[in-house]
Amino acid sequence: MMTTTTPTSVDSHRPPLGWFVSDCVAIGKRQIKTFLRSPSTFFFALFQPVLFVLLFSFVFGGAIPIGNGLNYREFLLPGIFAQTVTFAVAAATVGIAEDAQKGIMDRFRTLPVNQASVMVGRSFSEMVERIMVISIMSLTGLVVGWRTHTPWTQVLGGYGIYLLFAYALTWTGLFVGLTVPNVQVAQTAGVAWVFPLTFLSNVFVPTKGMPHFLQVFAEWNPISSVALAGRQQFGNPVVGVGTSWPTQHAALLAVGWSLTLIAVFSTLAVRRFKAKRD
Amino acid sequence: MTLAIEARGIDKTFDGVRALVGIDLDVEQGTVVGLLGPNGAGKTTMVRILSTLILPTAGYAKVAGFDVVTQSDEVRKSIGLTGQYAAVDEFLTGRENLRMFGSLYHLPGKLAKARADELLEQFSLTDAADRTLKTYSGGMRRRLDLAASLIATPSILFLDEPTTGLDPRSRLGMWEVINSLVATGTTVLLTTQYLEEADQLASRIVVIDRGAVIANGTSDELKTQVGGDRLEVVMKDAQSLAACADALRPLASSEIVTTAVTRTVVAPVAGGSAVLPDAIRALDAAGIQFADIALRRPTLDDVFLSLTGHVAEEEEAASGKKRRRKGAGA
Numbered sequence: 277m278m279t280t281t282t283p284t285s286v287d288s289h290r291p292p293l294g295w296f297v298s299d300c301v302a303i304g305k306r307q308i309k310t311f312l313r314s315p316s317t318f319f320f321a322l323f324q325p326v327l328f329v330l331l332f333s334f335v336f337g338g339a340i341p342i343g344n345g346l347n348y349r350e351f352l353l354p355g356i357f358a359q360t361v362t363f364a365v366a367a368a369t370v371g372i373a374e375d376a377q378k379g380i381m382d383r384f385r386t387l388p389v390n391q392a393s394v395m396v397g398r399s400f401s402e403m404v405e406r407i408m409v410i411s412i413m414s415l416t417g418l419v420v421g422w423r424t425h426t427p428w429t430q431v432l433g434g435y436g437i438y439l440l441f442a443y444a445l446t447w448t449g450l451f452v453g454l455t456v457p458n459v460q461v462a463q464t465a466g467v468a469w470v471f472p473l474t475f476l477s478n479v480f481v482p483t484k485g486m487p488h489f490l491q492v493f494a495e496w497n498p499i500s501s502v503a504l505a506g507r508q509q510f511g512n513p514v515v516g517v518g519t520s521w522p523t524q525h526a527a528l529l530a531v532g533w534s535l536t537l538i539a540v541f542s543t544l545a546v547r548r549f550k551a552k553r554d
Numbered sequence: 555m556t557l558a559i560e561a562r563g564i565d566k567t568f569d570g571v572r573a574l575v576g577i578d579l580d581v582e583q584g585t586v587v588g589l590l591g592p593n594g595a596g597k598t599t600m601v602r603i604l605s606t607l608i609l610p611t612a613g614y615a616k617v618a619g620f621d622v623v624t625q626s627d628e629v630r631k632s633i634g635l636t637g638q639y640a641a642v643d644e645f646l647t648g649r650e651n652l653r654m655f656g657s658l659y660h661l662p663g664k665l666a667k668a669r670a671d672e673l674l675e676q677f678s679l680t681d682a683a684d685r686t687l688k689t690y691s692g693g694m695r696r697r698l699d700l701a702a703s704l705i706a707t708p709s710i711l712f713l714d715e716p717t718t719g720l721d722p723r724s725r726l727g728m729w730e731v732i733n734s735l736v737a738t739g740t741t742v743l744l745t746t747q748y749l750e751e752a753d754q755l756a757s758r759i760v761v762i763d764r765g766a767v768i769a770n771g772t773s774d775e776l777k778t779q780v781g782g783d784r785l786e787v788v789m790k791d792a793q794s795l796a797a798c799a800d801a802l803r804p805l806a807s808s809e810i811v812t813t814a815v816t817r818t819v820v821a822p823v824a825g826g827s828a829v830l831p832d833a834i835r836a837l838d839a840a841g842i843q844f845a846d847i848a849l850r851r852p853t854l855d856d857v858f859l860s861l862t863g864h865v866a867e868e869e870e871a872a873s874g875k876k877r878r879r880k881g882a883g884a
């Protein structure tokens with residue numbers, strides 16, 4: 277049989293799960309370094325969140341009365357958080373499409389590792405960027421007068437919902453990035469689905485005033501659930517929600533949506549990555 | 555004799571485009587085979603199939619004794635791939651790239667570090683080791699790319715146009731590296747557009763055109779088939795063409811061709827570079843004045859012309875432009 281050169285002493289004692297974790301870490305480390313050194317980071321992780329918070333709170337801040345003397349800015353910000361977290365996912369889509377267009381994906385795909393680790397490692401490292409986005413948004417929010425009014429445990433729960441949702445969207449974004457033919461398409465496709473989804477939601481206005489079919493859509497829209505859950509967790513104004521099931525169970529629905537998206541899109545993305553053999 | 559690579563009847567169709575048509579390929583363990591062909595011939599497609607990146611439409615291939623379709627995990631344990639386009643991370647330094655791949659190949663931490671340093675040294679990249687790849691020249695990137703595929707000392711190495719885009723000095727350096735790998739017993743399948751390169755590195759050459767094998771043999775066999783070296787003499791005027799041909803006749807291995815428009819005499823010759831001084835002496839003795847004289851080795855164009863009766867075509871020249879653009883952007 278093959279009397280080939282011995283592979284450079286591969287350490288075979290570790291169990292497969294151990295290898296899986298260490299592969300994820302190696303991929304994740306690369307991702308984080310790339311992220312910190314890439315110029316687009318400045319735009320996606322710093323500029324965009326600050327811009328969104330400032331723009332929307334000053335442009336719409338005084339213009340839309342939500343009644344009862346409630347503070348619109350405090351109503352708006354948890355929605356803007358959900359919207360910005362969603363927009364930030366475009367970075368994941370563009371990033372993976374860029375990698376696929378370069379040769380590096382090919383090298384990953386010729387590695388003798390469980391290929392899923394390439395995607396899983398990446399999904400976790402993307403969260404570093406999302407955490408940055410959420411922190412910067414919150415700080416900017418505090419500057420423009422947004423406050424939380426609940427015990428810290430509940431505030432933490434609110435952030436947990438945003439993070440889980442961000443993770444779910446990351447998988448969605450990675451799948452889209454693996455599906456598009458090139459980076460140019462990724463730049464468009466990365467945000468194309470985000471626009472209708474964020475505007476047909478309760479981010480800017482209460483859903484109560486919408487035409488019926490839009491209202492149903494907006495109430496079930498995961499971004500609405502996350503925004504509403506955020507408002508509740510932070511003790512920000514909750515208005516015009518009605519009595520429908522999705523508005524009565526916002527936090528549950530937000531978590532449910534996130535878990536479902538994670539299950540569906542992580543499976544699809546990993547399968548897509550492995551099966552990219554045409 | 556053990557085959558490191560064995561492919562039979564490989565077909566590949568990309569939505570209607572037949573990129574490969576029934577390719578057979580054998581690579582004996584420990585040897586270098588050169589896959590030679592013009593732009594669009596199907597070289598990259600073949601390498602991608604053998605390195606488990608894409609699936610063949612028909613046919614089967616074994617690499618290191620494992621089927622590339624059904625046992626791709628096993629195949630990946632024995633191979634290294636340096637693709638046509640750089641497969642390293644721009645934002646990482648040379649060292650970081652190598653260490654990352656070391657850990658992905660499951661080398662223990664210490665060994666991964668040592669191996670990275672060793673390869674950086676071997677590829678003369680030690681000085682640039684801690685700079686991000688964005689600051690690397692094309693040749694440096696290419697070397698790092700090759701280094702990355704050697705991290706785990708693969709027994710079978712695929713090199714897709716390893717020297718395209720390199721300056722002559724870097725090309726020679728790359729040839730040296732490849733030769734030293736072969737000396738340690740590595741099996742190499744390399745693709746190239748240059749006969750000279752295949753000649754330098756490969757013990758056997760497989761010529762493909764439009765997805766099919768059109769010739770297969772040692773470099774000597776191919777050259778004989780093409781007609782070997784040619785002596786080209788450019789005259790000062792067309793009158794002395796016949797006299798020149800007469801003077802060169804004893805040295806020619808077959809018929810001499812004279813072309814009045816270009817004032818050239820082309821004589822197929824055997825015996826390598828020793829022919830040149832002989833020819834000059836013969837012409838001198840006959841008192842013939844010439845403008846230029848040169849010994850030409852067969853080029854890929856000659857191989858093509860003689861094997862297919864057509865030159866590498868326009869359509870392929872166009873895809874060559876595309877390739878260069880892509881290469882420059884990477």
Ligand SMILES: Nc1ncnc2c1ncn2[C@@H]1O[C@H](COP(=O)(O)OP(=O)(O)OP(=O)(O)O)[C@@H](O)[C@H]1O
Binds near residue numbers: 573592597
């Ligand atoms: N993914 C693809 N989709 C459609 N056609 C493809 C694809 N990959 C390759 N082809 C086609 O298959 C043929 C062979 O391409 P391949 O890249 O293998 O050639 P090559 O010999 O490597 O050329 P080059 O010297 O330019 O690298 C070409 O006609 C090319 O257009």
Ligand SMILES: [Mg+2]
Binds near residue numbers: 598
């Ligand atoms: Mg090619």
